[in-house]
Amino acid sequence: MPVNPKLKDDLTDRLFQAILSLQTEEECYQFFEDVCTISELKAMAQRLEVARMLKAGHTYDEIVDRTGASTATVSRVKRCLYYGADGYKQVLLRLEEENKRMESL
Structure with missing residues (x-):
């Protein structure tokens, strides 16, 4: 893209x-x-976790409860995850591959 x-x-x-x-x-x-700022960094980390949870099939309620993200943030991340530039998908795939590699050691 x-x-x-x-x-x-x-x-x-x-x-x-x-x-x-x-x-x-x-x-x-x-x-x-x-x-x-600490808030900016925490917000980025939160959005990545929201994307991970969406990709894993968690519900909005589960995501809001676990991350503290607003439903608006969850909706925005979902839109980016499915219709964005594929940045989340690429990073999440690489993180999954790295986790599998580390587990196999």
Whole structure:
């Protein structure tokens, strides 16, 4: 899927290059703590968990209860998960593959 031209610019390219340069979970914590507010970071983590739970077939009520996300957030993530740029799908698939790889060790 092509990159959304409304998002693509030199500054955003540089941000993503910076993110791709991070090598450990600790480096990610350090970088994102400097770049985001705690609320922004928690919101991103929450949305990823909502996407994971939607993909696993959980109901809205289960997701709201477990994550604290609003139904509006669950709806937005669901729309992105099924009709978006496939970013959630790609990341969730890679996380699943990594979990399976780690379990088999």
